[in-house]
Amino acid sequence: MATVIDGKAVAQTIRSEIAEEVRALSQKYGKVPGLAVVIVGNRKDSQSYVGMKRKACAELGIKSFDIDLPEQVSESDLIKQVHQLNVNPDVHGILVQLPLPKHINEEKVLSEISLEKDVDGFHPLNIGKLAMKDRDPLFLPCTPKACIELLSRSGVSIKGKKAVVVGRSNIVGLPASLLLLKADATVTIVHSRTTQPESIIREADIVIAAAGQPMMIKGSWIKPGAAVIDVGTNAVDDPTKKSGYRLVGDVDFEEASKVAGWITPVPGGVGPMTVTMLLHNTLEGAKRCFE
Numbered sequence: 080m081a082t083v084i085d086g087k088a089v090a091q092t093i094r095s096e097i098a099e100e101v102r103a104l105s106q107k108y109g110k111v112p113g114l115a116v117v118i119v120g121n122r123k124d125s126q127s128y129v130g131m132k133r134k135a136c137a138e139l140g141i142k143s144f145d146i147d148l149p150e151q152v153s154e155s156d157l158i159k160q161v162h163q164l165n166v167n168p169d170v171h172g173i174l175v176q177l178p179l180p181k182h183i184n185e186e187k188v189l190s191e192i193s194l195e196k197d198v199d200g201f202h203p204l205n206i207g208k209l210a211m212k213d214r215d216p217l218f219l220p221c222t223p224k225a226c227i228e229l230l231s232r233s234g235v236s237i238k239g240k241k242a243v244v245v246g247r248s249n250i251v252g253l254p255a256s257l258l259l260l261k262a263d264a265t266v267t268i269v270h271s272r273t274t275q276p277e278s279i280i281r282e283a284d285i286v287i288a289a290a291g292q293p294m295m296i297k298g299s300w301i302k303p304g305a306a307v308i309d310v311g312t313n314a315v316d317d318p319t320k321k322s323g324y325r326l327v328g329d330v331d332f333e334e335a336s337k338v339a340g341w342i343t344p345v346p347g348g349v350g351p352m353t354v355t356m357l358l359h360n361t362l363e364g365a366k367r368c369f370e
């Protein structure tokens with residue numbers, strides 16, 4: 080049976096470490112880190128994510144700047160807002176929650192965020208540096224950073240291992256594969272056009288699943304002893320729940336946990352760690368600014 084990686088517990092440990100550093104900075108400089116979280120429109124999922132991020136800031140003594148804009152906001156007004164945050168000395172991190180409404184060019188908005196405040200790590204220049212050998216971005220994207228942190232805190236070494244990333248999104252799959260490459264893994268990306276993904280996944284010592292397909296990865300696809308990090312957060316109907324649904328990952332946990340060496344559950348695996356990495360990035364941004 081696999082060791083189940085308790086993301087909630089790891090996240091709690093790291094959050095205590097961050098809170099301690101925030102206290103120390105506040106004593107030394109009389110200032111605390113600040114994170115601006117910008118949300119456009121009323122998407123339920125985005126509001127729930129943004130709520131978690133703002134709440135976590137409050138718990139750790141990080142000041143959150145809440146910017147809530149209507150669905151109809153123009154691209155230029157949103158960019159103006161970003162420019163104001165760029166020059167606000169109390170803001171050390173800026174996060175624009177994605178996806179943005181269709182009339183706004185996401186890439187354009189993300190490129191306007193000051194590099195020094197790009198705590199999501201989505202600025203094209205930060206992603207570019209992530210893709211290059213011997214260059215370091217100022218910030219690592221939060222979910223891929225969470226995956227690597229969970230592996231390293233569980234004692235799974237990455238160097239020289241065969242890693243397979245399932246999914247090639249800008250937010251998770253692509254940057255996760257670049258981060259694994261930086262950590263000296265041999266990396267393969269499996270995506271929706273890959274033929275026979277199972278035969279490739281079966282070779283992997285490390286699997287990062289970020290396809291957004293409920294329980295797509297079966298136990299028989301996993302190499303015995305592999306480390307499996309499940310980023311999927313899929314809502315599936317479940318009439319036995321009061322809400323009418325439950326969350327499942329991209330991996331069939333029941334089956335895969337009998338074969339893998341390590342596995343993250345959904346919920347309680349990568350999810351709580353992602354927000355924690357955002358707070359960690361904000362702390363890093365503030366430290367660079369104060370010190």
Ligand code: GUN
Nearest residue numbers: 174175176177178199250
């Ligand atoms: N939407 C889904 N995940 C993320 C994320 O990590 N950052 C932002 N800004 N938007 C998201």
